[in-house]
Amino acid sequence: MEDDVPEYPDDYRSGYVALIGEPNVGKSTLMNAIMGAQISIVTRKPQTTRTMVLGIFNSDEAQILFLDTPGLISPKYLLQKAMMQAAEQAIADADIILHIADLPKLHKYEYKVDERLVALLRESGKPCLAALNKQDRVADAEKKEARNALESTGVFKAIHPISALLNEGIDPLLDELVTLLPVHPPYFPPEHLSDRPERFFVSEIIREKIFEKYKQEIPYSTEVVVVDFKEKKDVDYIAADIIVEKESQRKIVIGAKGAAIKDIGTKARADIEKFLGRKVYLELHVKYREGWRNDKNWIKRFGYGE
Ligand SMILES: Nc1nc2c(ncn2[C@@H]2O[C@H](COP(=O)(O)OP(=O)(O)OP(=O)(O)O)[C@@H](O)[C@H]2O)c(=O)[nH]1
Ligand SMILES: [Mg+2]
Structure with missing residues (x-):
């Protein structure tokens, strides 16, 4: 059968x-x-x-x-x-x-x-x-x-x-x-909503919080990379790097006494937990990669382009 x-x-x-x-x-x-x-x-x-x-x-x-x-x-x-x-x-x-x-x-x-x-x-x-x-x-x-x-x-x-x-x-x-639409059997099993791994959605949720928080320059200079993702019994451990283009931007994203990054982390964690349906411990680090958005190697490493 x-x-x-x-x-x-x-x-x-x-x-x-x-x-x-x-x-x-x-x-x-x-x-x-x-x-x-x-x-x-x-x-x-x-x-x-x-x-x-x-x-x-x-x-x-x-x-x-x-x-x-x-x-x-x-x-x-x-x-x-x-x-x-x-x-x-x-x-x-x-x-x-x-x-x-x-x-x-x-x-x-x-x-x-x-x-x-x-x-x-x-x-x-x-x-x-x-x-x-x-x-x-x-x-x-x-x-x-x-x-x-x-x-x-x-x-x-x-x-x-x-x-x-x-x-x-x-x-x-x-x-x-x-x-x-053409007559065709389904391409994906019905329980799939998308074809990306959870890491992609997690990094996008963090990027969304940065887009919402800053006005002009920072959102367009920011990339988010999930560097560690461990599913544990009670709480998932997720570490992500927030990459900006300059040291001055890094300081802004961290904020005075870390207030800005804390705010981004709190908001992102709430949405990540909603998305995954699990408790999450989120660790964020801010780094800069000079001019990454105009550098073909970085663009490729971040998953853009072919
Ligand atoms: N009033 C109103 N606002 C909308 C509607 N649809 C989307 N918006 C708003 O328009 C803004 C942009 O929406 P997005 O869905 O991000 O637009 P997008 O076309 O995907 O934008 P990009 O990804 O930047 O190309 C958000 O603030 C939405 O809430 C609508 O039907 N009515
Ligand atoms: Mg869009």
């Missing part, structure tokens, strides 16, 4: 959906809303997501593999270049592209749609949908204008106004995505 092998209907669908858009439009918020769990970190700052993050969504009829990506920018240093490679890779891997647009921003910029983006989507030759996000922040007339602007590009099969934050408009979007 092969009762360990799950059965799927013949018309089961499965495939990859790349979430593509400018920074800060709500790509990660949307993926988390669909997943009902924080898979990708979210902050108020642009360029929060740095690599492709997979979210595996299962229903009775389909498995949708969402690829969250870094927001599209013109790269100025190597880390940003690697970030854009991740977005390009997601487009190449995808069966469907879901473009996320920011309604308040479209309104602010008089409904101008980025032509480079439209060209990128068109060249992909893949079915494209658009989600007009943050509808909670605009009036109906503004939604209509934005829809017209995106419709006039001719690349989108459908346009869905949504609020990822308030979980509005998501079910019709999911239904439409399923109809466009």
Whole structure:
């Protein structure tokens, strides 16, 4: 009896959906809303997501593999270049592209749609949908204008106004995505939410706390590396290095009498415990690696780029 092998209907669908858009439009918020769990970190700052993050969504009829990506920018240093490679890779891997647009921003910029983006989507030759996000922040007339602007590009099969934050408009979007997916058995066992190890999510949660705490320079100069992770009976022991680019930044992240790093550690630990469902002892060290974000060896060691 092969009762360990799950059965799927013949018309089961499965495939990859790349979430593509400018920074800060709500790509990660949307993926988390669909997943009902924080898979990708979210902050108020642009360029929060740095690599492709997979979210595996299962229903009775389909498995949708969402690829969250870094927001599209013109790269100025190597880390940003690697970030854009991740977005390009997601487009190449995808069966469907879901473009996320920011309604308040479209309104602010008089409904101008980025032509480079439209060209990128068109060249992909893949079915494209658009989600007009943050509808909670605009009036109906503004939604209509934005829809017209995106419709006039001719690349989108459908346009869905949504609020990822308030979980509005998501079910019709999911239904439409399923109809466009190829008929295919699931790629992953149903209990998997993502393909990354726990260490990745732990380092991202710590990075999120640093993004939230500092304004300009520090978040973009910071990387987090989990250097030790031991599962123990009562409490997991996790040690992580926070890497910045300069000694002056290291001092800021430590803070007077260690107050800043203590605050980061307390907030990160609470979220890590929630994520792992276990008690955690978290040890943080702050180090600097001069100019790491423009150094190809460091970028590679930190897991960016190919
Ligand atoms: N009002 C409102 N805010 C939203 C909505 N969706 C996302 N946000 C907010 O927008 C900000 C950016 O959200 P993210 O999900 O990090 O955006 P992103 O596109 O993943 O950004 P990058 O990773 O930097 O490319 C956060 O402060 C979110 O809370 C929404 O539907 N309505
Ligand atoms: Mg993001």
